[in-house]
Amino acid sequence: xxHLLALSPELHLLISSYLSVPDxxxxxxxxTYLKTLLVPTLTSRILTTRSPTYGRKLLxxxxxxxxxxxxxxxxxxxxxxxxxxxxxxxxxxxTEPDETVLGLIEAGVDVTTRYPNDETPLLVAAGRGRDRIVxxxxxxxxxxxxxACARGGRRAVMMAAFGGWTRVVRLxxxxxxxxxxxxxxxxxxxxxxxxxxxxLNVLEKLLFRGNGSNCVKGMGKEGNRExxxxxxxxxxxxxxxxxxxxxxxxxxxxxxxxxxGV
Numbered sequence: 001x002x003h004l005l006a007l008s009p010e011l012h013l014l015i016s017s018y019l020s021v022p023d024x025x026x027x028x029x030x031x032t033y034l035k036t037l038l039v040p041t042l043t044s045r046i047l048t049t050r051s052p053t054y055g056r057k058l059l060x061x062x063x064x065x066x067x068x069x070x071x072x073x074x075x076x077x078x079x080x081x082x083x084x085x086x087x088x089x090x091x092x093x094x095t096e097p098d099e100t101v102l103g104l105i106e107a108g109v110d111v112t113t114r115y116p117n118d119e120t121p122l123l124v125a126a127g128r129g130r131d132r133i134v135x136x137x138x139x140x141x142x143x144x145x146x147x148a149c150a151r152g153g154r155r156a157v158m159m160a161a162f163g164g165w166t167r168v169v170r171l172x173x174x175x176x177x178x179x180x181x182x183x184x185x186x187x188x189x190x191x192x193x194x195x196x197x198x199x200l201n202v203l204e205k206l207l208f209r210g211n212g213s214n215c216v217k218g219m220g221k222e223g224n225r226e227x228x229x230x231x232x233x234x235x236x237x238x239x240x241x242x243x244x245x246x247x248x249x250x251x252x253x254x255x256x257x258x259x260x261g262v
Contacts (some may be wrong), residue, residue: 004231021045021054043070047077055083060096071107080109087113089121098132101125105133111140115202117151127159131167134160138175146177153184166202169194173206180207 024045024223028038047053059079062071073102080088089109092101107112111121122145125133134156149155157178172178183189228242 006083009033021049021051021075025057039070043074047074049080050082052083054090055079059083059088059104060092060100063107064097064100066103068103068107071103075108076087087115089113090115090119090124093121093128093133095122095128098130101130101133101178102136105136109139111185112145118148119150120145120148121147121155122156123150123154123159126156126165126168127163129160129163129165129168131165131171134168134171138171143177146175147179147182148174149184152186155182155184155190158184158188158190158193161190161199161203162197164197164199166199169199169202170206210222 021042024038024042028042042054043058046058055074059071059074061067062074069097080086084091089101089104089111090113092104114120115124119127120141122134122137122141125137147155150159157169157172157180160172173180190203191200194200
């Protein structure tokens with residue numbers, strides 16, 4: 001390697017023209033000089049060969065290290081046609097650090113993509129407590145995306161409450177566009193999810209003490225608490241039914257269907 005590094009830039013470029021994408025990628029990581037010299041060649045090769053693995057790595061790297069110029073160039077050259085399967089941002093939220101995801105959003109990656117179960121990037125981020133990403137997405141998405149529903153009618157605020165992600169719950173409840181009082185497809189509201197997720201007190205403080213844009217002081221606190229209690233009791237009863245059904249080797253019935261929506 002020392003002998004290779006001593007070669008002239010012209011020879012490095014000539015050698016790189018004969019290398020495969022994996023070898024070219026490894027060589028570009030040898031030092032800062034080679035990275036600066038070879039990234040244009042590597043970029044061109046990846047776009048030509050349409051390598052999903054190395055295309056994703058290059059795009060993620062550009063986003064994470066604030067190389068927005070390269071990230072936007074890759075997007076303009078159609079890298080998403082062979083990277084990400086139509087839901088790149090959703091995937092990145094599941095696997096990448098905040099800096100990468102925030103860089104992708106800043107570079108202009110679509111923030112409205114959906115998984116087959118209709119989860120948007122906001123829903124994915126809310127369900128996993130990625131509060132920095134949720135904050136960024138709320139500045140980029142429209143009203144429909146704030147209240148978009150995944151399969152079963154679950155919304156971002158419900159997903160956050162179910163996971164007990166109090167910071168995300170606060171961000172969503174304080175957004176005036178968030179329809180906090182909506183219910184999922186089987187009638188469970190955000191209070192039910194918050195009770196199961198252990199953040200009911202936080203939600204109640206936000207909604208009943210005037211600390212958020214969705215303050216609902218006249219909504220009827222006791223009624224909601226009663227509804228939450230009924231919902232939790234239903235879930236506990238169904239857990240018993242499912243457990244007993246499995247213990248007898250029987251088939252899961254309506255209880256399993258209900259639980260699968262959680």
